[in-house]
Amino acid sequence: MANGLGKGGRKKTGNKLTAMMQVRNEAGRYLEAALADLSGFVDEIVIVDDASTDDTPELAASFEKVVKLVRNKESLFHKEWLLRELLWRAAEETSPDWLLAVDADEFYEDYTKGALRELINQDEYDTVSFRMYDFWDSVTHYREDEWWNLHQRPMMTLVRYLPGYHYAYPKRAHHATRLPFTYSALPGLDTELRIKHFGWAGSAEERRAKYDRYMKLDPQGQWGSLGHYASILEPNPRLIRWQERERHDE
Amino acid sequence: MAAQPIVIFPNGGWKGIPPFQQGWLEGFAQKRKLLALADDAPDPIEQLSLEQLGTVEWSNVSAIVMHPAWVHIVVPLKPRCLIAMLPAPEQAEEEIWTKCRSWLCAYSTLVVAGSEALYLEQSFRRGSVFLMDGLDETSDLFARQAVEWHIDGFESDTLIRLQQRHRANWRNELLQKQEQAADASSNGYADGLFYHSIYRYLTGEADFARRQLLAAFEQMLLEGRANTLQNVYRFLSAIELEQGRLPEAVRTYGYTAHGETEWRDAEQLTDWLASGKRELAKAQLYRLNDDYRKAAAVLEPLADDPEAKTLLIATYIQMGRLQSALALGEPGHWQSAGDHRQWQHLKGMTLLLEGKRHDAIHSFMTAGENRQEELNGMIELAVMDGVSRELTRGNKEAH
Numbered sequence: 152m153a154n155g156l157g158k159g160g161r162k163k164t165g166n167k168l169t170a171m172m173q174v175r176n177e178a179g180r181y182l183e184a185a186l187a188d189l190s191g192f193v194d195e196i197v198i199v200d201d202a203s204t205d206d207t208p209e210l211a212a213s214f215e216k217v218v219k220l221v222r223n224k225e226s227l228f229h230k231e232w233l234l235r236e237l238l239w240r241a242a243e244e245t246s247p248d249w250l251l252a253v254d255a256d257e258f259y260e261d262y263t264k265g266a267l268r269e270l271i272n273q274d275e276y277d278t279v280s281f282r283m284y285d286f287w288d289s290v291t292h293y294r295e296d297e298w299w300n301l302h303q304r305p306m307m308t309l310v311r312y313l314p315g316y317h318y319a320y321p322k323r324a325h326h327a328t329r330l331p332f333t334y335s336a337l338p339g340l341d342t343e344l345r346i347k348h349f350g351w352a353g354s355a356e357e358r359r360a361k362y363d364r365y366m367k368l369d370p371q372g373q374w375g376s377l378g379h380y381a382s383i384l385e386p387n388p389r390l391i392r393w394q395e396r397e398r399h400d401e
Numbered sequence: 402m403a404a405q406p407i408v409i410f411p412n413g414g415w416k417g418i419p420p421f422q423q424g425w426l427e428g429f430a431q432k433r434k435l436l437a438l439a440d441d442a443p444d445p446i447e448q449l450s451l452e453q454l455g456t457v458e459w460s461n462v463s464a465i466v467m468h469p470a471w472v473h474i475v476v477p478l479k480p481r482c483l484i485a486m487l488p489a490p491e492q493a494e495e496e497i498w499t500k501c502r503s504w505l506c507a508y509s510t511l512v513v514a515g516s517e518a519l520y521l522e523q524s525f526r527r528g529s530v531f532l533m534d535g536l537d538e539t540s541d542l543f544a545r546q547a548v549e550w551h552i553d554g555f556e557s558d559t560l561i562r563l564q565q566r567h568r569a570n571w572r573n574e575l576l577q578k579q580e581q582a583a584d585a586s587s588n589g590y591a592d593g594l595f596y597h598s599i600y601r602y603l604t605g606e607a608d609f610a611r612r613q614l615l616a617a618f619e620q621m622l623l624e625g626r627a628n629t630l631q632n633v634y635r636f637l638s639a640i641e642l643e644q645g646r647l648p649e650a651v652r653t654y655g656y657t658a659h660g661e662t663e664w665r666d667a668e669q670l671t672d673w674l675a676s677g678k679r680e681l682a683k684a685q686l687y688r689l690n691d692d693y694r695k696a697a698a699v700l701e702p703l704a705d706d707p708e709a710k711t712l713l714i715a716t717y718i719q720m721g722r723l724q725s726a727l728a729l730g731e732p733g734h735w736q737s738a739g740d741h742r743q744w745q746h747l748k749g750m751t752l753l754l755e756g757k758r759h760d761a762i763h764s765f766m767t768a769g770e771n772r773q774e775e776l777n778g779m780i781e782l783a784v785m786d787g788v789s790r791e792l793t794r795g796n797k798e799a800h
Contacts, residue, residue, distance in 0.1 A: 160656075
């Protein structure tokens with residue numbers, strides 16, 4: 152294209168990669184490591200702090216690549232779609248090219264990080280899906296069974312920002328989609344590239360506390376499956392050792 | 402004014418006419434002379450044969466045509482009013498009938514569509530279009546009134562808006578009922594939103610059309626429908642044109658483009674916009690959204706410009722307006738032998754619709770250049786002749 156843009160006006164070189172994340176009381180957990188890790192491979196980071204009562208916002212602000220930090224005075228935890236929308240609007244205001252929707256306990260495998268620039272500097276597709284592995288009881292093993300198999304299907308976390316496109320979130324109080332569902336209409340790429348989720352990698356007590364919280368929030372299984380919740384307490388889950396793949400672009 | 406005679410060109414004899422139209426047409430016979438090319442026409446309707454067509458004083462007669470195969474017979478007669486009253490196209494119909502329908506509608510003075518899809522298609526191609534599908538009494542009443550006014554020589558355009566508004570409000574009420582019944586995920590709710598958006602576009606309510614379109618898009622995605630970007634979301638670019646937002650419209654089209662042809666179209670639009678050829682970009686975007694009527698309106702004042710002229714010729718061909726296309730001359734860039742043959746074929750059809758049958762046959766022969774597989778015009782003419790003869794018979798189904 153004469154103006155340097157690709158198919159349908161899509162920018163295919165020099166794209167900026169912006170991570171977006173919503174956080175709440177994450178200071179004592181993985182947030183510092185996650186932001187340090189992200190700072191190594193994204194260009195900018197946008198964060199919405201959902202009324203944390205610990206040092207989460209200060210910690211977030213200490214990272215140079217955090218270009219925008221929105222602080223909620225009151226939590227939107229029970230209206231998760233509003234929280235997702237707020238984060239989306241905050242990210243939009245930074246004129247992003249590509250957005251990576253990340254949680255504070257997720258880490259991209261080195262091999263995946265090495266592939267990201269190639270994934271965003273093209274004009275063929277607007278979304279990229281990865282495989283999310285739930286680490287269990289440690290950062291060395293992931294869980295794989297009837298209830299814990301998210302990594303067996305693609306999960307969209309990386310999207311091209313298309314100015315003026317129609318973005319909408321379903322109005323879900325909990326477990327809202329992390330990206331606007333209207334992305335599903337756009338051309339996408341499913342990859343086997345991997346993300347490590349450490350949300351369940353802590354102690355049995357931490358998992359028990361999470362289970363109790365889910366049951367309090369969603370006792371009828373309206374937003375999630377009760378069977379899935381119950382499986383959190385499984386005493387002997389099937390665990391598989393993680394084999395890290397090194398990045399290949401260095 | 403004395404009541405003018407009407408000649409009906411039916412769709413398989415008198416019994417081929419849908420019951421909800423039959424009674425109404427028979428009522429005409431009480432007020433004026435009514436003739437039909439049907440061997441089973443009931444009294445007091447007079448039967449007319451194909452051979453008798455030359456004896457009719459067509460400048461004082463209105464024709465109601467109910468099948469596309471009549472096009473090459475009726476159009477050359479130049480009746481005072483030519484009303485195309487066509488049923489919904491059959492599924493997977495032969496291409497020849499799609500083309501004949503397009504030509505017949507373009508040459509008619511009034512179009513009455515038998516299905517909503519045909520009604521909307523024709524509303525995007527011309528004015529004086531009505532819907533009469535037997536499903537909504539009020540809506541049908543507008544169409545019947547329009548036909549009667551038209552035949553009596555009165556302007557029926559005010560009824561177009563009334564019917565469009567009625568259809569839009571009917572769609573809106575249907576949607577509200579579904580919402581109240583918490584039935585939003587079934588019974589065509591998403592399609593209803595899309596149709597409602599199109600009606601609001603037709604009635605000039607662009608903001609309303611936009612809201613309905615985006616709601617339709619969301620609902621279809623939640624239902625897991627495929628190809629919503631091209632089939633539904635793309636129409637946003639037409640709405641954005643109506644809102645005076647050309648750059649956004651070009652951008653929206655680009656997001657929905659898929660495949661080499663559409664990517665080239667998107668690139669062309671961007672180039673035209675960048676070089677200040679805004680009207681070309683606008684017209685092409687209307688075309689890409691099937692709104693040929695608005696595209697032609699933008700292009701007609703620019704016909705001296707070669708790019709605009711080429712686009713206008715293509716637009717007229719899409720609209721079925723062969724004579725208008727031919728009057729602009731052969732496009733300069735149609736230089737290949739295939740393009741030239743296509744032009745000759747177009748010329749042949751135009752001559753045929755002017756009643757110059759022998760000249761048309763000569764033009765088809767030239768287009769074919771003695772290649773059997775390209776003698777399409779000749780073959781089409783033979784098919785049209787055969788089927789139109791069948792359509793007069795009430796005791797036999799037409800193909």
